[in-house]
Amino acid sequence: MKSVVEIIETAASSGATGYTFSTHPLNLKILSALQDSGKIEQGFGLYPVLPYAQGYVRLANEKGMKGLVDETLSRLSLSDKAKAVFKGGLSALRLDPIGILKAYVDMELAGYLSEKPVNATLRSVLLHEVVTDLCLGLRDVHLLDVFAQHVREKYHVSPGFVTYNLANFVALFRKEGLSMKDVVIMTPFNSVGFQMSPSRHSCESCLSALPESNVIAMSIMAGGYLKFNEAMDYISSLPNLSGVAVGVSSKEHAHNTFMKLRTITEVSGQSAQISEPVKQPSEDELFE
Amino acid sequence: MKISVVGLGKMGLLHAAIVNSLPDVSVTSVCEKDLFLSVAAKAVLPKSVTVYRDVKQMVSEEQPDAVFVTTPTDTHVSIIDDLLKTRMNLSVFVEKPLAASHEQARIVCEATKGLPGVHMVGFQKRFSPVFQKAHELLNNVLEEPIFFRAYCLSSDVLREGSAWRSKRGSGGVLLDSAPHLLDVVIWFFGEPESVIAVKKHVYSHQVEDYVHAILSFQSGLQGHIDACWSVTNYRLPEFLLEIHGKNGMLTVTDDFVHFAPGKQTDGNAEGRVYHRQSFPTSTPFLLTDPEYSLEDVAFIDAVRTQTTPEVDFVQAAKVNALIDRILENTEQGRRISP
Numbered sequence A: 001m002k003s004v005v006e007i008i009e010t011a012a013s014s015g016a017t018g019y020t021f022s023t024h025p026l027n028l029k030i031l032s033a034l035q036d037s038g039k040i041e042q043g044f045g046l047y048p049v050l051p052y053a054q055g056y057v058r059l060a061n062e063k064g065m066k067g068l069v070d071e072t073l074s075r076l077s078l079s080d081k082a083k084a085v086f087k088g089g090l091s092a093l094r095l096d097p098i099g100i101l102k103a104y105v106d107m108e109l110a111g112y113l114s115e116k117p118v119n120a121t122l123r124s125v126l127l128h129e130v131v132t133d134l135c136l137g138l139r140d141v142h143l144l145d146v147f148a149q150h151v152r153e154k155y156h157v158s159p160g161f162v163t164y165n166l167a168n169f170v171a172l173f174r175k176e177g178l179s180m181k182d183v184v185i186m187t188p189f190n191s192v193g194f195q196m197s198p199s200r201h202s203c204e205s206c207l208s209a210l211p212e213s214n215v216i217a218m219s220i221m222a223g224g225y226l227k228f229n230e231a232m233d234y235i236s237s238l239p240n241l242s243g244v245a246v247g248v249s250s251k252e253h254a255h256n257t258f259m260k261l262r263t264i265t266e267v268s269g270q271s272a273q274i275s276e277p278v279k280q281p282s283e284d285e286l287f288e
Numbered sequence B: 001m002k003i004s005v006v007g008l009g010k011m012g013l014l015h016a017a018i019v020n021s022l023p024d025v026s027v028t029s030v031c032e033k034d035l036f037l038s039v040a041a042k043a044v045l046p047k048s049v050t051v052y053r054d055v056k057q058m059v060s061e062e063q064p065d066a067v068f069v070t071t072p073t074d075t076h077v078s079i080i081d082d083l084l085k086t087r088m089n090l091s092v093f094v095e096k097p098l099a100a101s102h103e104q105a106r107i108v109c110e111a112t113k114g115l116p117g118v119h120m121v122g123f124q125k126r127f128s129p130v131f132q133k134a135h136e137l138l139n140n141v142l143e144e145p146i147f148f149r150a151y152c153l154s155s156d157v158l159r160e161g162s163a164w165r166s167k168r169g170s171g172g173v174l175l176d177s178a179p180h181l182l183d184v185v186i187w188f189f190g191e192p193e194s195v196i197a198v199k200k201h202v203y204s205h206q207v208e209d210y211v212h213a214i215l216s217f218q219s220g221l222q223g224h225i226d227a228c229w230s231v232t233n234y235r236l237p238e239f240l241l242e243i244h245g246k247n248g249m250l251t252v253t254d255d256f257v258h259f260a261p262g263k264q265t266d267g268n269a270e271g272r273v274y275h276r277q278s279f280p281t282s283t284p285f286l287l288t289d290p291e292y293s294l295e296d297v298a299f300i301d302a303v304r305t306q307t308t309p310e311v312d313f314v315q316a317a318k319v320n321a322l323i324d325r326i327l328e329n330t331e332q333g334r335r336i337s338p
Helices: A002-013 A025-037 A053-077 A097-114 A129-137 A141-155 A166-175 A200-209 A228-236 A251-268 B010-020 B035-044 B055-062 B073-086 B102-112 B129-140 B179-189 B290-305 B313-332
Strands: A018-022 A045-050 A124-127 A158-162 A184-188 A215-218 A241-247 A271-275 B002-006 B026-031 B050-052 B066-069 B091-095 B119-122 B145-153 B194-200 B210-216 B222-228 B238-245 B248-253 B256-261 B272-275
Touching: A002 A018, A002 A025, A002 A251, A002 A271, A018 A025, A025 A097, A045 A097, A045 A158, A045 A184, A053 A097, A053 B010, A053 B035, A097 A141, A097 B035, A124 A141, A124 A184, A129 A141, A129 A158, A129 A166, A129 B010, A141 A158, A141 A166, A166 A184, A166 A200, A228 A251, A241 A251, A251 A271, B002 B010, B002 B055, B010 B026, B010 B066, B010 B091, B010 B290, B026 B055, B035 B050, B050 B055, B055 B073, B066 B073, B066 B290, B073 B091, B073 B102, B091 B290, B102 B313, B119 B290, B119 B313, B129 B179, B129 B248, B129 B256, B145 B179, B179 B222, B179 B238, B179 B313, B194 B313, B210 B313
Parallel strands: A018 A045, A018 A271, A045 A124, A124 A158, A158 A184, A184 A215, A215 A241, A241 A271, B002 B026, B002 B066, B026 B050, B066 B091, B091 B119, B145 B222
Antiparallel strands: B145 B238, B194 B210, B210 B222, B238 B248, B248 B256, B256 B272
16 A cells, blocks of 8 residues: 555656546545645645446446346445435335436545545546446437536536547537536547547547547557557647546656656646556456 | 347446447337336436337337347347247347357257348457457467467456356356357367366355366367356456467467467577557447457348358357356266275
């Protein structure tokens, strides 16, 4: 735990402007340890991504989809955040999915906000790519909108979406007349087109055509396939990026990475964030 | 093209989202037997999708061109039967494995024999560029395979579960986690001539949590597999196949394929690694791994052209046959004590 905290502190002192993390229980401990250590400076941004999808997949495997829904709802019904939604009891006929979604977001975030280092600032709350892209594929724009509105109204920060389908995402928001003005989009950008659907070219065209962009590039090294310098050559060539999220695995790695990023991003006006510091495989093997 | 989905688990949602994003394809209905989940689906899904609780009623009223069946394994055969009795020319995609036993798989193969429509099973590793490259290297580069070893490991079951995957007749590590591995083995080497296997219960009482099997093939090739869903420290499932031939070794995982040539005994050349990122993969819509999208595109194309898909029911039934043979051997295998 100490080493993870030190990695984040090193990244922050080397130029990282924020921390992107999933709502994995480990990150709760990390935030708590960061708070205790007190070394995070004023304005350091937090970008939680929820839900921690792999945990839910494991629960679905263990208990089935019905078991997953039952367990999540019963956890919610015990939460202070959800009392109003469950006033009438838990039954299919009284189901209020919108109320449940909002209560769920609140429940997921509550612990993290209470453990937030004093100087850190919540910048955005992002929806995991599996949920964003499920809604996108199903054209379920209403759920995306409910999430966005709730984050704006309740937390007074920009709603965020992680997606592997940038062009599709932007097209759907435009078609449905949803505001993208303050929406943060975190999406892969790398020179080999890894996780860039339908193609690298279409993602690049979409990015350059965005009038006001809050796009944060992720997977810039294509899941460890590219070297940092070649990744940055490509990222620096892109217009309109507002930030870059990079994972690092040691203090030295954090220092070197963010010192280099500081030079590049200061020129281009981007910000650089640290994503979860312990390098993990991407959560893209969620389905059997 | 109108699509229906039966079963709103994670695979049902996955396929629904992918196919609904393909050009000229729409998911117009879903069927979920569970009352609570069906009401939840009605409340959450777009109004363009009608939610049913009865498969026959859905097919009669919606007249879909194709149906995705993503329910627990032991329900596949009766659902396919209901679907095809309601509409004979329906195309059907079934999530792997085809059935809970070879006997059930055989019944469904008989029932669909000669019927119009496309009948496919979701063995998505066949659509992974990494596995396709490994298959090519096995056929064209690796000389005279001597033996292989393979495993699929995960930390999915670290206590006894209550879902269908943990119940006798519908679950177990072989039926749930190993079908992809067994399909790749059959795809690469054909069906084994003989099987020797052992199994172990770690957490589950009704089903096996670990299986080890030695497979022998008519060509003289031998190999062994390990399947376990109760090992610790696997945040994500891991798959590996290592094939040793006379001129080197081929290793394939979900992330890369590596050919290490080694004609001499005094050291191996480095060989070449093909990472998944190095393959140009264009998918119209990406949800998790690209092979799910590529698989769904292949199914929709097969339905449009009414051609036989990569893994039809007959091919998929071979995996069920092998699972049954392995399980049977774990029960009956003769052990020789000192």
